[in-house]
Amino acid sequence: MTDRVQERFDEARERFVRAANAAGIDPEVMVKIAGFESRGFNPDARPISRNPDLNTVRQFDGTMAMSSAHGYGQFLNGTWQEMVNRYGEKYGIEGASTMDRAQANAPELRNNRDLQAAMLAEFTRENMDRIRGIAGPNPDANVYAMHNLGTQGGERFLRALQDNPNALVTDNGLMSNDIVRRNPSLYMDGDRTLTVREAYDRMGQQLAPYQRFADQVAGRAQPEPGQTAPGQTPGQPTPGRSDPLADGQLQRNERGDAVRELQQNLTTLGVQFRDGQGRTIAPTGFYGEQTETAVRNFQTTNNLPATGIADETTRHAIEAAARERTQAQANPQQPNPQSPNAPQANAPQANPANPAEQPAAPRQNGPQSFDDAMRTMMPPQNGTNPHITSPFGHRTLNGHDDNHGGVDFNYVGGQSGANLQHPTVRSPVSGEVIFSGGQYGTVKIRDDQGNTHEILHLDSRSVQVTNPPTRVEAGDPIGTMGGRGPNGPNQYPQHVHYQVRDPNNNLVDPEAFWNNPQRRQGQEAPQTQPPAAQPDARAAQPPAQNTVPPPPVEQPGAQAPRQDTPTAPPARQDAPADRPTANVAPPSDRPANEPREAAPPQTQQPNAPRSEAMNDGVLRRGESGPEVGHYQRILADLGYRGADGKPLQVDEKFGPNTEFAAKQFQRDHGIEQLGVIGPKTRAAAEEAGRELVTHPDNPNNPLYKKMLEKVYEAEDGRKIPHGEHSRNLAAALTVEAVRERITNVDRVDFNRDGSMARAVQFSAMGDKFELNRATDGLATQQAVRQPIKESSEQVEQVANNVRTQQREERQQSVAQR
DSSP, rough: OOOHHHHHHHHHHHOOOOHHHHHTOOOOOHHHHHHHHHTTOOTTTOOOOOOGGGGGGGTTOEEEEEOOOOOTTBBOOHHHHHHHHHGGGGGOOOTTGGHHHHHHHHHHHOOOOOHHHHHHHHHHHHHHHHTTTTTOOOOHHHHHHHHHHHHHHHHHHHHHHOOOOOSBBTTGSSSOHHHHOOOOHHHHTEEEEEEEHHHHHHHHHHHHHHHHHHHHTTTTTOTTOOOSOOOTTTTSSSOOOOOOTSSSOOOOTTTTTTHHHHHHHHHTOOOOOOOOSSSOOOOOOOOOOOHHHHHHHHHHHSSSSOOOOBHHHHHHHHHHHHHHHHHHSOOOOOOOOOOSSSSSSOOOOOOOTTTTTOOOOOOTTTTTSSSHHHHHHSOOOOOEEEEEOOOEEEETTTEEEEOOEEEEETTTSSSSSSSSOEEEEEOOSSEEEEEEETTTTEEEEEEEOOOOOEEOSSSEEEOOSSSSSOOOOOOOEEOOOBBBBBTTTBBSSSSOOOOOOOOEEEEOOOHHHHSGGGTTTTSSSSSSOOOOEEEEEEETOOOGGGEEEEOOOOTTTBOOOOOOOOOOOOOOOOSSSSSSOTTIIIISSSSSSSSOOOOOBBBBOOOOOOGGGTTTSSOHHHHHOOHHHHHHHHHHTTOOOOOOOSOOSSSSSSHOOOOOOOHHHHHTTTTOOSBBBBBHHHHHHHHTTTSTTTTSSSHHHHHHHHHHHHHHHHHHOOOOOHHSHHHHHHHHHHHHHHTTOOOOOEEEEOOOTEEEEEEEOOTBBBOOOOOOOOOOOHHHHHHHHSSSSHHHHHHHHHHHHHHHHHHHHHHHHHHOO
């Protein structure tokens, strides 16, 4: 490779390392993908043809190219938007979760090299997760198959590698001819189509030249020519590389069993290694940023030089502390039942890796009082306890009346000491993370009884919304204390703002919540009293202030909210702007930029029928009607499944499976996972639905509808009942019809045993076999399993190619005249 490639890599090296560490992956495979995809680490790489007529796609900055692919990862516009929506806020992009395609593909984001590397790292981590159980022998090829073919296409390809490796990549609809034509270096050998095994090997071969850069980014010396052992696959350790302990110490970017042993000892001391979505992971054997930070924290706590490098003294000290902790856990001291919060006199003395902070040990059923919950969230440090700085409810702030929607607390000592060191904040409950982000550094956790626990002003967050949902236990770290607000991370004094909402979304006093045994986590809430009637822990406060209702809908023309959801009075004009209040939407009851479902104005989606279920503008569990069926259909065609793991059934009844699918859709589109279908979810569903051939607004929907009609007729002739398989077959045949430039479908034919199907358009002279236009035969078993969404994507790709071919044919015709 040229020196120019090395120069570009040198410029990007630290960028790749930072991105990989942030995503929780080793950097090697990501670097090789970046090198191959961007033609040598070119952050401005684009698929531009020498033939200008083939450059039919206008990119984000006006450049004409063959597709919208750009940058290190060659993300298309749609994939880039999805990644920015999912991870943008993690990398400092305000409002990223709600950005539309144009906003996400703005030049300042697309050209941001750090963001390119970050999105590639997160995408690589996602693909590493997806290939578990179906991976082949080459780790590079496994991940790249997912990168190149997408989630469903990559999974089918890797399964075919196991089941039928000698089949052609185009057999049984494994991948379309269009994909093969666009990627000849991967799937063609001259004019010959490769087999699955050959294509898989080719993927590894294409990434192999970038192994030397992977070695460099991982801190390894570049191997000499011929040093790679026969049969070694890319991504495996280079034979003969130096032992990371050869210099007597472990440090950043080294790897091996010695690193893994160090990480295991740190784990024993309470360190939790996490991936890019906040999930706890096992020791990896790679010395990354998290390991370096944990080592430095241990050194600081134990009066060792805080270098972050695990020299011999540090390793022995960590090993000894871990051994003491293990021995202490084997012979636990029984707590004094009369004093549940008292420190244990004989507790292990081994210092944890985080300075001055003992990991919270949650009780089996979670905290038993508010003080217990507060100490779970912020464990005492060196004898310094957390304390309340501002209670729930009415207060006077800066000379004005104020209604505080939560409880504020930090460590004793004001704005000094531990409060300025961004101490770890832990979850007060066991439950699922339903929101992480926003202008106020918010994490929301829904407990097993349906209450939502909201922690605001975090300086950093260590948990993310994931699918399946991330579950945390009481005492698990969720972030660090800060003073974050719309104006930045230090807008407020350093503290935690903690608020609780009951299952009806009403704010309740956190102290009353925890100090009332019937409301405590692990027990069912009483059914005979509304939240407002719960007793307050402070006699000075009237019971009526224990519940603060949610804000009114601030949309022109909005109808009155449902009677079971009371609204708050208008926000005071003189309310101070520097503290959370209960009757102002930002920040106490939700971050200002957080999408939220609410009763909408009386508008209707153009294609959605209307029934009583839409009287309040929100579809929810227990309701039924054609609107429910309409959105069930969109969710099902987009590939969402119910809680039972099966494809979502379109039965016009909003049950637990529909609620589950709605939550997954909301997660993917940056909407709070409430499981109801309100205006934001409807708008997002309609927008996503328009990309499906089954949606009336899709330009290929008329052809699909005609195809489905003829599929039904063909099935009737064989006494085959109609079902989801019929719709999948019609969508797959629509792809082939567009490819063959069929504009009207007159018949769908099955072969004798029904294993193949094709679409037929009669000639101008009628049904003449020799003159009819027909698609190639399509394997029915493969077609009926192909999701609507995948067929819709293929239709769009094929239609674009057909238009390009037609334009070239017209130009050639003109030139020949």
